[in-house]
Amino acid sequence: xxxxxxxxxxxxxLDSLIGKRIVVxxxxxxxxxxxxxxxxxxxxxxxxxxxxxxCTIDLRNEYVCSTFLKNATVPFTQSYRATFGRDDGLDLTxxxxxxxxxxxxxxxxxxxxxxxxxxxxxxxxxxxxLQMAREGPIxxxxxxxxxxxxxxxxxxPSMIRSYDVELQATDASAVVVRNVPDSQRDFVVINSIxxxxxxxxxxxxxxxxxxFGSARFxxxxxxxxxxxxxxxxxxxxxxxxxxxxxxDVAVPTGTPRVCECSTDAKVLKRGQNLTARVAxxxxxxxxxxxDPRKVRIMGVPGIIGAxxxxxxxxxxxxxxxxxxxxxxxxxxxxxxxxxxxxxxxxSYSLCRSFGTSAECETQQETGTYAEGYPAKDVCAGGVxxxxxxxxxxxxxxxxQDLTYYVKVVARNEVxxxxxSQANRVRQPWKVLPKVRNQVGFITYEWKDLVQVYDDADNxxxxxxxxxxxxxxxxxxxxxxVEFTLVTADGKNYTVTSSATVIERYVVSEGGLLTDELxxxxxxxxxxxxxxxxxxxxxxxGKLYAPQLPxxxxxxxxxxxxxxxxxxxxxxxDSGPLGEGEVMIIxxxxxxxxxxxxxxxxxxxxxxxxxxxxxxxxxxxx
Numbered sequence: 153x154x155x156x157x158x159x160x161x162x163x164x165x166l167d168s169l170i171g172k173r174i175v176v177x178x179x180x181x182x183x184x185x186x187x188x189x190x191x192x193x194x195x196x197x198x199x200x201x202x203x204x205x206x207c208t209i210d211l212r213n214e215y216v217c218s219t220f221l222k223n224a225t226v227p228f229t230q231s232y233r234a235t236f237g238r239d240d241g242l243d244l245t246x247x248x249x250x251x252x253x254x255x256x257x258x259x260x261x262x263x264x265x266x267x268x269x270x271x272x273x274x275x276x277x278x279x280x281x282l283q284m285a286r287e288g289p290i291x292x293x294x295x296x297x298x299x300x301x302x303x304x305x306x307x308x309p310s311m312i313r314s315y316d317v318e319l320q321a322t323d324a325s326a327v328v329v330r331n332v333p334d335s336q337r338d339f340v341v342i343n344s345i346x347x348x349x350x351x352x353x354x355x356x357x358x359x360x361x362x363x364f365g366s367a368r369f370x371x372x373x374x375x376x377x378x379x380x381x382x383x384x385x386x387x388x389x390x391x392x393x394x395x396x397x398x399x400d401v402a403v404p405t406g407t408p409r410v411c412e413c414s415t416d417a418k419v420l421k422r423g424q425n426l427t428a429r430v431a432x433x434x435x436x437x438x439x440x441x442x443d444p445r446k447v448r449i450m451g452v453p454g455i456i457g458a459x460x461x462x463x464x465x466x467x468x469x470x471x472x473x474x475x476x477x478x479x480x481x482x483x484x485x486x487x488x489x490x491x492x493x494x495x496x497x498x499s500y501s502l503c504r505s506f507g508t509s510a511e512c513e514t515q516q517e518t519g520t521y522a523e524g525y526p527a528k529d530v531c532a533g534g535v536x537x538x539x540x541x542x543x544x545x546x547x548x549x550x551x552q553d554l555t556y557y558v559k560v561v562a563r564n565e566v567x568x569x570x571x572s573q574a575n576r577v578r579q580p581w582k583v584l585p586k587v588r589n590q591v592g593f594i595t596y597e598w599k600d601l602v603q604v605y606d607d608a609d610n611x612x613x614x615x616x617x618x619x620x621x622x623x624x625x626x627x628x629x630x631x632x633v634e635f636t637l638v639t640a641d642g643k644n645y646t647v648t649s650s651a652t653v654i655e656r657y658v659v660s661e662g663g664l665l666t667d668e669l670x671x672x673x674x675x676x677x678x679x680x681x682x683x684x685x686x687x688x689x690x691x692x693g694k695l696y697a698p699q700l701p702x703x704x705x706x707x708x709x710x711x712x713x714x715x716x717x718x719x720x721x722x723x724x725d726s727g728p729l730g731e732g733e734v735m736i737i738x739x740x741x742x743x744x745x746x747x748x749x750x751x752x753x754x755x756x757x758x759x760x761x762x763x764x765x766x767x768x769x770x771x772x773x
Contacts, residue, residue, distance in 0.1 A: 153192060153193060153194070155193060155194060155259075155260050156194060156260055157258060157260040157261035157262060157263055158181070158183070158184055158194070158196055158255075158256040158257070158258050158260075158262075158263035159181045159183055159184070159256075159263055159264065160181060160255070160256075160263055160264040160265070160266045161178045161179060161180055161181055161184075161199070161254050161255070161256060161263075161266045162178075162179040162180065162181050162182070162266075163178060163179045163266070163268070164176065164177075164178045164252055164253075164254045164266050164267055164268030165177045165178065165179075165268055166250065166252055166268045166269060166270040167270070167435065168270065168272050168273035168274065168303070168304070168435065168436050169235070169237070169436060170274065170275060170436050170437045171237060171238065172237060172238070172243070172244045172245075172246060172272065172274065173235055173236065173237030173238070173244070174203070174235070174236045174237065174244065174250055174252070174270070174272060175233055175234070175235045175236075176201050176203070176224075176233060176234045176235075176236070176252040176254065176268070177232055177233040178199070178232050178233075178254045178266070178268075179232070180196065180232065180256070181256075184196050184256060187258075188228075193259065194258050194259070194260065195228070195258060196228045196256045196257070196258050197227070197228055197257055197258050197259065198225055198226060198227050198228055198256075198257050199225070199226045199228070199232070199254055199255070199256050199257070200223065200224075200225055200226075200254070200255055200257065200262075201223065201224040201225075201226060201234045201252060201253070201254050202220065202222070202223050202224075202252065202253045202254075203220075203221045203222045203223075203224075203236050203242075203250060203251075203252050204217035204218075204219060204220055204221060204250065204251045204252070204253070205217060205219045205221050205244075205248065205249075205250055206218045206219040207248075207249035207250060207251050207269065208249065209249065209269075215249060215251040215267065215269035217249075217250075217251045221236070221242060221250075222236055222240050222241075222242060224236070244272055245272065246272055246273065246274045246303075246304065246305060247271060247272065247273075247304050247305030247306070248271070248272055249269060249270070249271055249272075250269060250270060250271075250272060251267055251268070251269040252267065252268055252269070253265045253266070253267045254266050254267070254268075271304045271306075272304065273302075273303035273304040273311065273434060273435070273436050274303050274304075274436055275303060275434065275436050275437040275438060275439050276299040276301060276302045276303045276311070276312060276432045276433075276434050276439045277299040277300050277301040277302075277432075277439055278299060278430070278431065278432065278439045278440050278441060278442040278443075279296040279297065279298070279299055279315065279337075279430040279431070279432050279439070279442050280296065280297040280298065280299055280300050280442075281296060281297045282294065282295070282296040282428070282429065282430055282442045282443070282445050283295050283296070283445060284426065284427075284428060284445040284446055284447035285447060286447060286448075286449070286450050286565065286566050287340050287341075287342070288342070288377070288566050288567060289381060289450070289451050289452045289566045289567050290342065290343050290381045290382070290420050290421070290422065290449060290450075290451050291340060291341060291342040291343070291377070291420070291449075291566075292340075292341050292420070292426040292428075292447045292449055293338055293339060293340045293341070293447075294317060294319075294338075294339045294341075294428040294430065294445070295337060295338045295339070296315075296337055296430050296442065297337070298312065298334075298337075299312070299432050299439060302432075302434060303434045303435075303436055309334060311434045311435070312334050312432050312433065312434055313433045313434060313435065314330075314331045314332060314333055314334070314432075314433045315332040315333075315334070315337075315430050315431065315432050315433065316328055316329070316330050316331075316332070316430065316431045316433070316438070317329045317332050317339050317428060317429075317430050318428065318429050318430070318431075318441065319341060319345050319426065319427070319428050320426075320427045320428075321345065321418055321419075321420055321421075321424050321425070321426055321427075321449075322424040322425045324345075324418050325418075327345045327346075327347065327348050327418060329345075329346050329347060339428075341420065341426065342375075342376040342377050342420075343368065343376050343377075343379055343381065343382055343419060343420055344366075344376070344382060344414075344417045344418060344419040344420060345417075345418040345419075345420070348416065348417050348418040349414040349415070349416040349417025349418065349419075350414060350416065350417070351368070351412040351413070351414045351417065352412060352413060352414070353372065353410050353411070353412055354367065354392070354411050354412060354413040355392040355410065355411045356392065356408060356409075356410050356411075357369075357392055357393050357408065357409040357410065357411075358392065358393055359391075359392050359411075360389050360390070360391060360392065361385075361389060361390050361391075361392045361411040361413055362388060362389045362413075363385050363388065363389065363390065363411075363413035363415075364385065364388050364415060365384070365385065365413055365414055365415035365416070365417075366382040366383065366384050366385075366413070366414050366415075366417060366419045367382065367383050367385055367390050367392075367397070367411050367412065367413050368380050368381075368382050368383065368398075368411065368412050369383075369392065369393070369397075369398035369399075369401055369409065369410075369411050370401050370403070370409065370410070370412070371401075371403045371404070371407045371408065371409055371410060372410055374403075378401065378402070378403075379401070379412075380398045380399055380401050381399075381422075381451055382417075382419040382420070382421070383397045383398060384419070384421070390411070392409075392410070392411035393409075394572050394573070395573075396573075398411075399570030399572055399573055400570060400571075400572035400573075420449045421449065422449055422450060422451035422481075422483060422484055422485050423448065423449065423484040423485040423488055424448070424449045425446045425447070425448055425449070426446060426447050426448075426449055427444050427445070427446040428444065428445060428446070429441040429442050429443065429444040429445070430442050448484065450483040450484060450491065450564065450565070450566050451481075451483055451484075451566070452483065452563075452564065452566060452567045452568060452569045452570065453479045453481060453482050453483055453493055453561075453562035453563065453564050453569040454479040454480060454481030454482070454486065454562075454569065455479060455569065455573050455574060455575055456476050456477070456478070456479050456560050456561065456562060456569075456574065456575060457476065457477060457479075457575060458575040458576065458577050459474050459475060459476035459558060459559070459560050459575070459576075459577050460474075460475045460476070460577065461473065461474050461475075461558050461577050461579035462475075462579075463581065463582065469542075469581075469582060469702075470541065470542050471539040471540055471541045471542060471550075472539070472540045472542075472550055472556075472558075472579060472581060473537065473538075473539050473540075474498055474537070474538050474539075474540065474558055474560065475535065475536065475537045476496075476535075476536050476560050477534060477535060477536070478492075478493055478527075478531065478534065478536065478562070479493070479562055479569070482562075482564060483564045483565075483566065491564060491565070492527060492564070493527045493531075493562040493563065493564055494526070494527055494563055494564055494565060495523065495524035495525065495526055495527060495562070495563040496524055496525045496527060496530060496531075496536060496538075496560055496561070496562055496563070497516060497517075497518060497523070497524040497525070497560070497561050497563070497568070498516070498517040498518075498525070498538055498540070498558065498559070498560050499514065499515065499516050499517065499558070499559050499560075499561070499571070500514070500515060500517060500540070500556045500557065500558045500559075500579075501513065501514035501515070501556065501557050502514075502554060502555070502556060502557070503557065504557050504576075504661075504662065506557065506559070506571075506576075515549070517538070517540055517549075519538070524563060525538055527562075536560075542581075550581045550582075551581065552581060552582040552583075553581075553582060553583050553584065554580070554581055554583070555578060555579070555580040555581070555583060555662070555671055555672070556578075556579050556580070556581060557576050557577070557578055557579075558576060558577050558578075558579050559571070559574040559575065559576035559577075560574065561574045578662055578667075578671070580621070580669055580671045583621050583669070583671055583703075584621065584703055584704070584705060585619050585620065585621050585622040585623075585670075585695065585697065585703060585704065585705040586619065586620045586621060586705060587617055587618070587619055587695075587705055587706075587707050588618045588619065588620050588674065589616075589617070589618040590615065590616070590617050590618075590707055591606055591612065591615070591616040592604040592605070592606055592612045592614065592615040592616060592709070593605075593606065593607060593615075593708070593709060593710055594606075594607070594709075594710050594712055595681050595709055595710070595711050595712070596711075596712055596713070596714050597683060597684070597685075597686050597711070598714065600683050600685075601683075602681045602682070602683050604681060604709075613678075614678040614679055614680055614681075615678075615679040615680075615681055615693075615707075615709060616676070616677070616678060616679075617651070617676070617677040617679055617695075617707060618674055618675070618676055618677075619674065619675045619676075619677060619695065619705060620659060620672075620673070620674050620675075621669075621670055621671050621672070621673070622670045622673070622675045622695075622697060622703075622705075623668060623669050623670045623697035623698070623699055623700050623703060624666070624667065624668050624669070624670050624673075624699075625653050625675070625698065626653065626656075627653050627654065627655060627656055628652070628653060629652075629653050630650045630651060630652050630653070631650065631651045631653070631677070631695060631696065631697075631698060632648055632649075632650055632651075632696060632698070633648065633649050633650060633651050633679055633693050633694065633695055633696075634646065634648050634693070634694040634696070635647055635648070635649060635681070635682055635691045635692070635693050635694075635709075636691060636692050636694070637684050637687060637689050637690070637691040637711060638689050638690055638691075638692075639687055639688065639689040640688070640689060645684055645687060647682040647683075647684065648682065649679065649680050649681060649682040649693075650679075650680060651677040651678065651679040651680070651695065652677065652678045652680075653675055653676070653677060654676040654677065654678055655675075655676040656670075656673055656674070656675050656676070657673070657674055658672060658673055658674075659672055659673065659674045660672040668699070669700075670697075677695075679693065679695075681693075681709055681711075684711060686713070687711065688711050688712055688713050689710075689711055690708055690709075690710055690711070691708065691709045691710075691711055692706050692707075692708055693706060693707050693708070693709060694706050695707070721735070721736070721737060721738070722736040722737065722738040723735065723736040
């Protein structure tokens with residue numbers, strides 16, 4: 153066997169240890185490993201490790217050191233490492249450069265020196281500048297910067313291996329999320345603290361979720377941000393679907409929505425404080441925790457109570473006024489107004505569902521603002537008000553004689569309230585009453601008595617009207633009717649009469665008998681035509697809504713004279729009268745309404761026929 157000294161070790165590695173210590177490790181050469189396996193006489197007997205300080209790095213990237221610190225002899229039978237530190241009487245300096253030389257010895261002598269160097273590191277400083285912020289509805293974020301000292305008095309990102317993030321919600325135990333990579337220094341928490349609790353499906357949409365804990369609404373496999381705000385059940389069950397517990401949540405097309413339940417998840421709730429602190433890891437160890445920071449969790453605003461709408465001013469409406477009160481829950485829970493709503497948005501539609509079809513004409517009203525009305529511009533003293541004009545910039549916003557549905561939603565700093573749960577109100581825009589049916593068009597006067605007939609000459613007691621959208625007048629109440637008669641010579645005569653409300657009933661969806669405006673309600677009226685003193689012509693009846701005088705409708709009644717009787721000779725039918733004879737003239741009543749004219753219980757044809765009329769009889773010869 154060829155006897156020879158060892159060659160150089162393959163590599164020398166230095167690492168920092170906690171407590172200002174350096175561990176030197178090395179990798180033996182391939183030849184040394186071969187000698188060891190073969191039991192060669194050249195087998196390495198020991199390694200000499202020398203540590204040097206007061207080092208600099210030259211242009212060749214080599215460590216040039218001026219101070220020898222310590223030697224260590226490591227037998228071949230031990231591990232390939234040596235540790236230097238306080239146990240060796242050394243007070244090493246964090247951030248200083250050190251070099252270790254290593255060479256092997258066998259029976260034939262010493263091998264060449266191999267070296268390695270490092271900047272001594274300790275544990276890092278705590279992460280710098282931890283900040284908490286709201287990151288959307290029921291969500292918070294913890295953001296921090298690299299420690300000011302990553303361990304070796306420098307700020308080197310590559311030295312940080314990971315972070316521990318400790319999170320705690322109000323009245324809950326702390327949870328540590330470990331091994332957060334440096335790329336996630338903006339750590340977001342949504343709905344519930346990560347790695348706590350188990351969620352299981354408790355119901356499909358429309359079913360009942362039985363849950364003694366927290367339930368959420370979304371779809372299977374959805375990220376936390378796609379689930380609704382967790383709802384804490386107090387009675388052990390909740391209906392799975394859009395309603396009081398859950399808002400409308402978006403899902404991929406064709407994906408069914410479900411509810412999940414957890415009895416052990418640490419969920420976030422509006423109004424809670426979410427507290428965080430962070431520690432950093434490098435190769436030496438973990439830093440102290442940063443000072444804790446907290447953020448108050450906020451949800452979107454609550455539902456606005458049903459707004460009030462009106463046509464303003466009543467005399468000549470040119471805009472629809474929408475008035476509402478800010479929601480009682482502005483993000484931190486009902487009654488807790490620690491922050492304020494920042495913006496409001498109004499929507500109006502012809503459909504109760506606020507659908508997107510052309511028939512619904514659903515529109516969002518933001519005035520001259522891009523996204524919504526700033527709260528500071530439309531609210532004062534706990535009341536908010538917006539006027540929607542009938543027209544803006546030549547474009548019609550409100551069409552006359554239509555009924556709109558109006559709703560208002562609020563926004564705070566984390567998002568818009570859920571429109572699916574917004575209360576809404578019905579508002580007609582300049583909807584005028586309409587006569588849908590009229591019975592009785594013709595009238596005759598007799599002894600200041602106006603008698604009404606239909607077009608079949610049937611005597612009626614009054615003019616009967618069916619009027620839709622007439623503002624509320626209770627059954628049995630009366631309405632003033634203004635009649636204007638235009639005679640053949642062009643003269644006008646105006647008198648007033650009244651109409652009695654006989655009955656009211658709903659005729660289409662959305663109508664309410666209690667609606668002050670009477671929209672989609674039909675009113676049956678009995679109208680008493682007034683006397684015009686025997687004048688004839690066409691009279692227009694103007695039916696006013698008593699509380700809203702600009703809302704009126706018209707109908708017509710024709711005032712006629714009774715037909716003249718037909719005169720004839722009863723005796724003699726021809727020739728002269730004989731001595732002592734008396735001429736008899738007959739007045740024959742025409743057919744039709746004449747037969748119904750009564751004076752008391754007796755027919756009184758002549759009195760009625762001759763009333764303000766004359767009968768001409770012509771004698772021949």
